[in-house]
Amino acid sequence: MSSFPSKTEIMVVGAGVAGVIAAIAARRAGCDVVLVEAHSYPGGIATQALVQPYQTFHSPRGQVIRGLAEEYIERLISYNGSLGHKPDPLGFATTVTPVDDRVARRVLLEWIDEEGVELYLSTAVTDVKTNAGRITALKLATLDQSRLPLGIPFGHWQRGTVPEVQTWWMDVGAVVDATGNAGVARLAGVECELSDECQPMSWLFALAGVDEARLRKHVHANQDDFVLNPDKGIIEEGYLGVCGFFSLVEDAKARGEWLVPRDRLLFFGTPHPGEFLVNTTRIPSGFGTDEEIAAEGIRQIEFLTRFFKKHVPGFKDSYISRKAEYIGVRESWRAVGRYVLTREDVIAGAKFDDVVALGAFPIDIHSADDSGLHTEKLSGRGHYDIPLRCLLTNEVGNLVMAGRHISVTREAFASTRVIPTSMAVGQAAGATAAVMTRGMNVAVDHINEAMFTQSMIASPDAESDMKLPYSLVHDLLLREDAVLHDDMVF
Numbered sequence: 375m376s377s378f379p380s381k382t383e384i385m386v387v388g389a390g391v392a393g394v395i396a397a398i399a400a401r402r403a404g405c406d407v408v409l410v411e412a413h414s415y416p417g418g419i420a421t422q423a424l425v426q427p428y429q430t431f432h433s434p435r436g437q438v439i440r441g442l443a444e445e446y447i448e449r450l451i452s453y454n455g456s457l458g459h460k461p462d463p464l465g466f467a468t469t470v471t472p473v474d475d476r477v478a479r480r481v482l483l484e485w486i487d488e489e490g491v492e493l494y495l496s497t498a499v500t501d502v503k504t505n506a507g508r509i510t511a512l513k514l515a516t517l518d519q520s521r522l523p524l525g526i527p528f529g530h531w532q533r534g535t536v537p538e539v540q541t542w543w544m545d546v547g548a549v550v551d552a553t554g555n556a557g558v559a560r561l562a563g564v565e566c567e568l569s570d571e572c573q574p575m576s577w578l579f580a581l582a583g584v585d586e587a588r589l590r591k592h593v594h595a596n597q598d599d600f601v602l603n604p605d606k607g608i609i610e611e612g613y614l615g616v617c618g619f620f621s622l623v624e625d626a627k628a629r630g631e632w633l634v635p636r637d638r639l640l641f642f643g644t645p646h647p648g649e650f651l652v653n654t655t656r657i658p659s660g661f662g663t664d665e666e667i668a669a670e671g672i673r674q675i676e677f678l679t680r681f682f683k684k685h686v687p688g689f690k691d692s693y694i695s696r697k698a699e700y701i702g703v704r705e706s707w708r709a710v711g712r713y714v715l716t717r718e719d720v721i722a723g724a725k726f727d728d729v730v731a732l733g734a735f736p737i738d739i740h741s742a743d744d745s746g747l748h749t750e751k752l753s754g755r756g757h758y759d760i761p762l763r764c765l766l767t768n769e770v771g772n773l774v775m776a777g778r779h780i781s782v783t784r785e786a787f788a789s790t791r792v793i794p795t796s797m798a799v800g801q802a803a804g805a806t807a808a809v810m811t812r813g814m815n816v817a818v819d820h821i822n823e824a825m826f827t828q829s830m831i832a833s834p835d836a837e838s839d840m841k842l843p844y845s846l847v848h849d850l851l852l853r854e855d856a857v858l859h860d861d862m863v864f
């Protein structure tokens with residue numbers, strides 16, 4: 375198609391939070407960047423599935439994720455789209471960051487435009503060409519949005535061909551796979567993994583019109599029925615999130631009036647007073663057809679809305695203010711890269727020479743039945759390193775993973791999958807793609823700043839001030855044959 379560009383230095387596939395940040399990082403390093411998103415707006419799960427609060431930017435010892443992720447939060451705050459970082463009311467993570475998904479869409483769109491990233495919405499990558507261990511071109515297809523299955527996000531629906539309108543190929547120097555499900559890696563023949571038992575899906579929705587004072591009073595008076603931050607002052611006047619009402623659910627079960635495979639209610643305040651995002655529906659992966667999954671999601675939302683109004687203190691006059699457009703798919707394919715981060719690495723706070731981002735969210739596995747959550751706190755430093763090798767594959771030299779599908783085990787994924795960590799990884803991925811494409815000609819200052827001053831930063835302790843020199847990354851990529859050689863000028 376002559377109207378579409380035929381080549382770009384870097385293509386970022388997927389405009390979820392990781393993809394947007396990766397694209398901006400690569401752009402700030404001086405590269406031409408095309409960002410491709412199958413849906414009609416950016417943000418991925420964070421906006422499509424209404425996911426919030428973002429958790430977590432902090433380990434118990436301080437902030438471990440800054441950089442573009444923090445800049446994004448500052449932009450949201452300036453539009454009243456976030457309350458900033460707040461102590462976690464459940465005491466599980468150190469902080470949580472409430473965000474309005476509608477403001478997030480706007481901020482991301484504006485930001486992408488401001489940075490000069492070329493964005494293609496309603497467009498998917500559906501095929502790749504490879505040569506000598508590199509991706510040389512990607513096939514793009516504009517999509518007929520009206521033919522995407524109701525409620526199921528692109529890349530997760532089960533059947534049917536992609537509803538392509540127009541297709542064309544673009545040559546690429548380097549590719550960032552930010553599809554959330556290793557979509558490009560799988561097309562390129564990279565080894566990928568899908569657990570036998572993925573975490574369940576949840577269809578999120580928001581209830582507004584809540585009498586917050588009444589709710590706080592109830593939680594305060596019945597603390598044994600909740601998972602709470604030891605700082606009880608939070609219940610009285612802090613940012614409120616609620617995990618519990620175990621007895622209410624138990625009683626409803628005993629009466630045969632409970633229709634959700636969960637043992638508790640889970641909901642979090644949004645940036646708007648009297649509004650809560652309900653994260654309580656639960657649909658096992660492999661539940662049924664796309665239509666059955668969508669129907670079950672709606673059924674649980676309707677049931678819970680009635681249940682909240684009837685039984686939960688403060689919710690008598692509540693109403694649905696927003697419903698996610700798509701069901702939230704927690705777990706999907708992951709790439710198997712040059713290093714696979716493990717549960718033990720996460721728990722022990724592992725350190726790596728090629729660290730490019732830090733993570734601090736505890737392990738949190740939602741079980742597929744009503745047996746609750748499997749959680750594990752991080753010991754030692756309270757945060758862990760994510761090495762660059764988790765973003766690189768064994769098979770393709772110019773491909774970088776960004777976001778939740780980096781190379782980790784299922785247990786480690788239950789920590790690395792969260793939004794702040796996905797963004798930190800995204801920044802490192804974008805900077806890495808820039809090094810791959812431009813080699814020594816990349817804006818080195820930016821790479822140093824992006825990957826090592828901002829993204830991993832932190833400095834909760836002196837050791838984190840350690841900076842990974844740009845030359846080390848370059849050498850690593852060169853060793854791995856990832857950097858374009860002089861005779862391979864793109």
Ligand SMILES: Cc1cc2nc3c(=O)[nH]c(=O)nc-3n(C[C@H](O)[C@H](O)[C@H](O)COP(=O)(O)OP(=O)(O)OC[C@H]3O[C@@H](n4cnc5c(N)ncnc54)[C@H](O)[C@@H]3O)c2cc1C
Nearest residue numbers: 388390391392412418419429498499553554702777778793
């Ligand atoms: C129900 C649920 C609750 C959660 N709760 C929290 C929470 O409380 N706090 C928290 O921090 N995290 C939470 N998470 C995790 C977090 O939301 C995600 O893991 C994170 O948003 C992933 O971001 P990402 O950018 O890596 O991927 P995604 O958000 O999945 O973005 C990938 C993007 O790529 C696009 N795409 C896919 N394939 C293609 C293709 N071939 N071509 C073009 N585009 C493509 C998709 O449309 C999508 O927009 C939750 C997740 C779920 C599902």
